[in-house]
Amino acid sequence: MKRNSYLTVGLTVLTLVVIGVAVYFVFFNQDDLPVIQEPTPFTLTNALNEETYDSDNGKVKIVTFFYTNCPDICPLTLRDFMKLEKELKKENLYGSDVELVAITVDPEVDTVPVLKNYGEAFQAEPTGWKMLTGDQVDIDRITRQLQFYYSKANSGLVTHATTMYVIDRHHDVRAVAQMATAGDEPVDIESIMEDVKVLANEKE
Template identity: 85%
Template sequence: MKRNSYMTVGLTVAILVAIGVASYFLFFKEEDLPVIQEPTPFTLTNALDGQSYNSDNGKVKIVTFFYTNCPDICPLTLRDFMKLEQELKANDLYGTDVELVAITVDPEVDTVPVLENYGEAFQAEPTGWKMLTGDQADIDRITRQLQFYYSKANSGLVTHATTMYIIDRQHDVRAVAQMATAGEKPVDIETIMEDVLVLAAEKE
């Protein structure tokens, strides 16, 4: 009898442990990409097609900030955007479910014609890549909400943060990544794609 009791207790403990482990992983799976920020939607001009762009369009977005006179980090990051474009195309997500969004922080210089030429240098396809400019006040509102720091010097150089944002279909920030670092690390495309695939699978 004692042996049977031990077996029963052991089986019960094993079941409870299994349930606990399953619950643990289910809970943390749901919390893998929590809402980090809730920025309001914005409207800017997409220089690649000359059209007004509204970010509240039900698509997942990988958002970076840049300026065309940037000597290092920005062009390196946009080169990695080219790789992300190919990854998104390979997963049949480019433009339909996921967009690459690059917003200038120097709209005084980065006018629509300037950005149009700049986008051509990166072979940016406008179906899924948005290169945005607009009023400084509108861009400042976006950067404040995302807590993205930048400051323009009299020389024209801009000191800026290196955070990129992965935004879900409801326009919430669910993950962040880092821009490329000159001479060090490229954009972590693999991790970004993992997050994007999770968010793309979520219903609107």
């Protein structure tokens, strides 16, 4: 009986070890940045150079949505974009490997001249910062695919989500972040930069 007990205990320990190894590989050895969403590429107008912008360009992107009449969250977020621009330049990634992409959800108001002036107010350098507008139907398709909610009221104010997206070279969403908030909570630049550097180092 004692011999069988030892055998049972041994098998139990072995089973627990196997389960532990399996759990490790399933939960701790996964890709740190798995694919979250697979939006299709899009083309919009880049107001900073008045040219067509094609998102299927093999670059990593930090994507945010905004509108120029936003009283709080959007300008705070774009101020943090300015900080991201500086960090990306330090890493020699700005424009060459990584782009900052800001898409208006109010294209009726945010025409090319309006967006160009708005971008210049944030010192957006066109080599790596894209201020995009286009047809409402195209913008709606992008927001639907990214599950980004927004709704425009008769007053002109837009209620919108606060999600930002980190998109890899293959146009897959690999990470999300939160926009700045009126409560002085800035964009988590350090975390975004960590994700961006991982994706920039991936092969195309």
